[in-house]
Amino acid sequence: MTETCGTSGARDGCTVVGGDDHRDGEVASPPHLIVNVETTDATVPDNQMTEPVHARLAGRGLLPGEHCVDSGYPSAELLVSSLADFGIALVTPMLADTSPQARAGAGFDRTAFAINFGAQQATCPQGQASSSWSPATQRGTETIVITFAKGACGPCPVRAQCTTSASGRRQLTVHPREVHEAQLAARAAQDTRDFQARYALRAGVEGTIRQGVAVTGMRHARYRGLAKTRLEHVNAATALNLIRLHAWWNGHPLDRTRTSHLARLELTLAS
Numbered sequence: 172m173t174e175t176c177g178t179s180g181a182r183d184g185c186t187v188v189g190g191d192d193h194r195d196g197e198v199a200s201p202p203h204l205i206v207n208v209e210t211t212d213a214t215v216p217d218n219q220m221t222e223p224v225h226a227r228l229a230g231r232g233l234l235p236g237e238h239c240v241d242s243g244y245p246s247a248e249l250l251v252s253s254l255a256d257f258g259i260a261l262v263t264p265m266l267a268d269t270s271p272q273a274r275a276g277a278g279f280d281r282t283a284f285a286i287n288f289g290a291q292q293a294t295c296p297q298g299q300a301s302s303s304w305s306p307a308t309q310r311g312t313e314t315i316v317i318t319f320a321k322g323a324c325g326p327c328p329v330r331a332q333c334t335t336s337a338s339g340r341r342q343l344t345v346h347p348r349e350v351h352e353a354q355l356a357a358r359a360a361q362d363t364r365d366f367q368a369r370y371a372l373r374a375g376v377e378g379t380i381r382q383g384v385a386v387t388g389m390r391h392a393r394y395r396g397l398a399k400t401r402l403e404h405v406n407a408a409t410a411l412n413l414i415r416l417h418a419w420w421n422g423h424p425l426d427r428t429r430t431s432h433l434a435r436l437e438l439t440l441a442s
Contacts, residue, residue, distance in 0.1 A: 172408065173207040173224060174379055176239065176372040202415040203375055205408040206233050210401035217243035225257045237262050239373035247346050247354040248312065262369050264361045265354060271335070278332035281343055282355070286317070288348040295333070295341065299323040309344070317343040383407050386414070 207227055209220055221244045228234050238253070239262045253259045272278035285294045291304040302320035306313070324330055324340040334341040345351050360366045383389040387407035392400045 172205055172376060172379060172383070173228070173238075174203050174205045174376055175201070175235075176203055176375050177201060202412075202419040203379070204412050204415065205379065206231075208401070208404045208408045210397060210404050212397065217241075218246050218249065221245065221249050221253065221261075222256075225253060225259060229257055234259060236260065237369070239263065239370055241373065242266055245357075247350045250353040250357055251350050261357075262366070262373075263357075264370070265357045267358075272333070279329075281345065284343060286343075286345060286351070288351075293317045293319075293343060295319060295323075297327055297329065299327070301343075313347055315345050315347065317345065379411065382411060386411065 207224055209224060209227070211220060221240065225234065225238075234257055236258070237260045242264045245261050245263045245265065247265070250261055250265075253261050267273065268280055268282075270280050273280040279296050283296045287293070293301040293304075295301075299319060300323075301317045302323070303316075303318040305316045305318070307316050308314070319341045321338065321340045324334065327333070330339075336342065346354060361370075387410055389404060389407040393403055394400060
């Protein structure tokens with residue numbers, strides 16, 4: 172499900188009249204409306220639906236500037252293609268590096284190597300240059316395989332912190348330049364307070380799913396077949412939108428999310 176999460180206030184100068192929690196004439200935030208629903212077989216990975224969702228939104232003129240998605244929807248390639256093809260910046264935490272060194276939290280992971288795409292060469296933390304640079308396609312994805320010479324890795328005093336390969340030499344697999352740099356930038360940004368504040372908006376869609384389950388019973392398929400089930404989900408989304416519009420037009424604001432004691436303490440200390 173895709174819903175709006177703008178925070179710019181009411182559209183078209185609309186105001187609340189006589190709402191319990193608003194003064195007369197005070198501008199109310201616009202309702203968060205569901206703008207797209209996709210129904211798939213359970214075996215379809217989330218990241219296979221990111222591009223189709225964007226294409227569907229583009230067809231209706233509803234493309235956002237930013238799209239907050241959970242970590243199942245992006246890939247390093249989608250960071251670049253979403254921006255290039257649809258003008259959408261994905262706001263999402265990226266999955267961590269899964270190399271043995273990164274998982275162990277010790278030794279030299281990919282970020283420890285200086286990669287010069289122009290010279291098609293990588294340099295290890297000990298100053299040794301790679302011996303080969305081989306573009307490849309792995310599981311349908313363009314990659315670059317970088318290999319260091321056995322003669323350089325064999326006598327290295329910190330080889331145990333770099334590789335346990337039986338061949339005795341280090342090998343790196345990286346994305347093409349644009350994708351590689353986008354992935355590094357995204358991983359660096361996701362630890363900042365600015366990112367965390369922007370990404371907090373995504374929590375709203377979890378409440379939408381909860382509302383859809385409680386109000387429309389959308390987890391229970393009343394019909395057989397993907398097409399009929401999708402129609403059921405679209406009807407459920409339409410019902411939720413009507414409920415939200417009714418509340419907005421009649422001056423009933425969104426319920427405020429309660430903040431836990433620990434969260435309030437954290438915000439106090441941060442300020």
